[in-house]
Amino acid sequence: MNRMFAIIEREMRKFFRSPTLMIMSLMLPILQLIIIGNAFGGKIVGTHVAVVDHDHGPQAVKVREAFDAVAANIKTFTVVDYPNEVEAREDVRTGKIDAAVIIPEHYSRRVYAQDAPQLGLIVDNSDLFTSATLEGEMQSLVDAMNAPQVQDRLSKSIALEIVELYPYVNYLKYLLPMTVALAMYISVMIGGGMLYIDDKARGVHEGYLVTPITKLELVFGLNIAGAIKATLSGISIGVIGSLIAGLGVVFHPMIMLQMLCLIIAGSIAFNGMMFLLMVRVDDPLVPRAMFGVLNVLLLYPSGAMYPTVSFPKWMQAMSVVDPFTYAIHGFKAVLLKDGGWIAIRGDLAFLTIFGIATLLIATPLFKRTL
Amino acid sequence: MSAAINQNPGNGNGAARPVAIAVENICKRYGDFEAVKSVNFSVAEGEIFGLLGPNGAGKSTLIRMMTTLIPVTSGKAIVAGHNVADDPDDVRRVIGVIPQALTSDQDLTLEENLSIYAKLYGVPRAEREKNINDVLEAVDLTKWRDAQTKTLSGGMRRRLEIARGLVHNPKIFFLDEPTTGLDPVSRIAVWEMLNKLKSTRNLTMLLTTHYMEEADKLCDRIAIVDHGTLVALGTPVELKNSVAGANVVEVHFDRETEEWEERLTKLEGVTSVQPESAGFYRVLTTSGSKTTMQIVELAASLGETLTSLSVQNTTLDDVFIHYTGRQLRDEQVKPVFTMPPRPGAQP
Numbered sequence: 001m002n003r004m005f006a007i008i009e010r011e012m013r014k015f016f017r018s019p020t021l022m023i024m025s026l027m028l029p030i031l032q033l034i035i036i037g038n039a040f041g042g043k044i045v046g047t048h049v050a051v052v053d054h055d056h057g058p059q060a061v062k063v064r065e066a067f068d069a070v071a072a073n074i075k076t077f078t079v080v081d082y083p084n085e086v087e088a089r090e091d092v093r094t095g096k097i098d099a100a101v102i103i104p105e106h107y108s109r110r111v112y113a114q115d116a117p118q119l120g121l122i123v124d125n126s127d128l129f130t131s132a133t134l135e136g137e138m139q140s141l142v143d144a145m146n147a148p149q150v151q152d153r154l155s156k157s158i159a160l161e162i163v164e165l166y167p168y169v170n171y172l173k174y175l176l177p178m179t180v181a182l183a184m185y186i187s188v189m190i191g192g193g194m195l196y197i198d199d200k201a202r203g204v205h206e207g208y209l210v211t212p213i214t215k216l217e218l219v220f221g222l223n224i225a226g227a228i229k230a231t232l233s234g235i236s237i238g239v240i241g242s243l244i245a246g247l248g249v250v251f252h253p254m255i256m257l258q259m260l261c262l263i264i265a266g267s268i269a270f271n272g273m274m275f276l277l278m279v280r281v282d283d284p285l286v287p288r289a290m291f292g293v294l295n296v297l298l299l300y301p302s303g304a305m306y307p308t309v310s311f312p313k314w315m316q317a318m319s320v321v322d323p324f325t326y327a328i329h330g331f332k333a334v335l336l337k338d339g340g341w342i343a344i345r346g347d348l349a350f351l352t353i354f355g356i357a358t359l360l361i362a363t364p365l366f367k368r369t370l
Numbered sequence: 371m372s373a374a375i376n377q378n379p380g381n382g383n384g385a386a387r388p389v390a391i392a393v394e395n396i397c398k399r400y401g402d403f404e405a406v407k408s409v410n411f412s413v414a415e416g417e418i419f420g421l422l423g424p425n426g427a428g429k430s431t432l433i434r435m436m437t438t439l440i441p442v443t444s445g446k447a448i449v450a451g452h453n454v455a456d457d458p459d460d461v462r463r464v465i466g467v468i469p470q471a472l473t474s475d476q477d478l479t480l481e482e483n484l485s486i487y488a489k490l491y492g493v494p495r496a497e498r499e500k501n502i503n504d505v506l507e508a509v510d511l512t513k514w515r516d517a518q519t520k521t522l523s524g525g526m527r528r529r530l531e532i533a534r535g536l537v538h539n540p541k542i543f544f545l546d547e548p549t550t551g552l553d554p555v556s557r558i559a560v561w562e563m564l565n566k567l568k569s570t571r572n573l574t575m576l577l578t579t580h581y582m583e584e585a586d587k588l589c590d591r592i593a594i595v596d597h598g599t600l601v602a603l604g605t606p607v608e609l610k611n612s613v614a615g616a617n618v619v620e621v622h623f624d625r626e627t628e629e630w631e632e633r634l635t636k637l638e639g640v641t642s643v644q645p646e647s648a649g650f651y652r653v654l655t656t657s658g659s660k661t662t663m664q665i666v667e668l669a670a671s672l673g674e675t676l677t678s679l680s681v682q683n684t685t686l687d688d689v690f691i692h693y694t695g696r697q698l699r700d701e702q703v704k705p706v707f708t709m710p711p712r713p714g715a716q717p
Contacts (some may be wrong), residue, residue: 004493006486006490007485007490017478017518098590203469206469206473210437210439210462211434212462212491214459215489243667369440369441370434
């Protein structure tokens, strides 16, 4: 047992003596949270929409007033007058403007006559996010203009009442579970992958192997140290990330406990998986080469950035065996939904069993000799 | 090539002493390649035993089998009375091993490095502190106790490795090329330290080296290994005597002709002639003075000029070359990735 603790002590001392390594291993997930969270999570504002008015009637003026209201309030777009449709379409194509609204001739007359009045909208659908936002905004305006001036006392149409269970979750908060899992993965990749193989190549393990340490003591020592490092990394990013994302719930004692359990189980799972992958590797270039590949294979099928239900079947199968899926699901359940133990017990069970299983497979593969 | 193999340590400096290491018909195979072929030798307690050989000769494979790092294919190695194949943990408890590479953690202090290894060797807490003090004292690193290893020079780091191997008071010490990469001053310091350790701790040492001077100065007995086979074994004096020719005459003629080698070989007492470069020959002879006179007379009679002429006793270099030959060893070995040194690291 003392020998196992000696391995843990050595690993932890080395970890704390390498501040650059520690900072860099925390830096990537934090940067991802800040950059991706802000890049993808913001509302679209300040686009330019051309208006080609062939009507100039009162209803066209009403449309212009609605546009001006959007520009003044939610600022999704501002309006630019264009003399003709051809020029507007060409400018949408070249990216000079983002969309164009065509108000056809006799538009006002058709509105008054209730004779199928139409407005045209030209969008650049190669940019899905902007075009979808503008389409949505325009549809809201049209719906508002279609609404009768005097409402019936009793509504005759079917209304959908939406109840949101949780406060608004912006993308920064949505990404936080992924960031915590990513921090643990990076810690395991550096500590359990790269440094482990570097130590092997430098002959450090040779030094261990000539001592009376048993195979189990060595395997458990290395893995417990790896799991501790990943846990510390997960806790640090959990706290820092929550502060950045504005999630105060992480400081609630029960949430803290649930997060800690998930982080520990996740660390065991990630570390076991990494140990299994690296147990027979000798070349230090291998973990470096695998870093990006594993990141893609584990992170994206996990539903961290996009729901798994939208995946093709083969990707859904990947997500079922991916420990990231369960870690991220658990973190989301705790941080964003306050789902309690019931929501995370499946995740905890999978991660723990996965970690133990990978370790059990890796242990016989670990060579006690060179 | 005749091998001078005297496997009995009793005939060397270790007369009538118990055997610390006994290697019997030990073999190591990697697929079809036989790295070590049926090697036999024994090392007496308190002896310093050297394994000499060119690169790829099988020295490190031998030492790795004796230290339980790689399994033995056939034969057996008994270390301190324990069979390395059957009782590897018993062997590990009584040996100290200094690997070829410097593997102490650079980010840790000397004391931390030693403390971790003391724990790995199961040294009781009560003895740990004393052992660390003793070994630091023995390798003259006491005042660097709290320094980070990365601040030490290469020679000091090698001394730390030696201290690390001694922290559990082993009976037998294995050193794989302990002075490789060290400057001459550091190398001599390590030799002195090993000699001191031998006398103060009654350690049995087995070391591999390809420095002839190191083997000559340190070792009580030397085994020369080549192509996985033991080709010679004995004390340095025995090995030197085993090479025909008590002296080496180095002669440099002003002009190279094809006949020089043949003419020199025919001189009285000459046992072998080794051409070194154009006009330069190493002549092994039973009588240095007589051969010198003959060479001078030969040159005068042919009207040739001698650039230089020197006589010296046979060295281990001559023994080594005699037994292992002069061809470069560039056999393919199993590729093993080695890390480049960390920035700022000592070699």
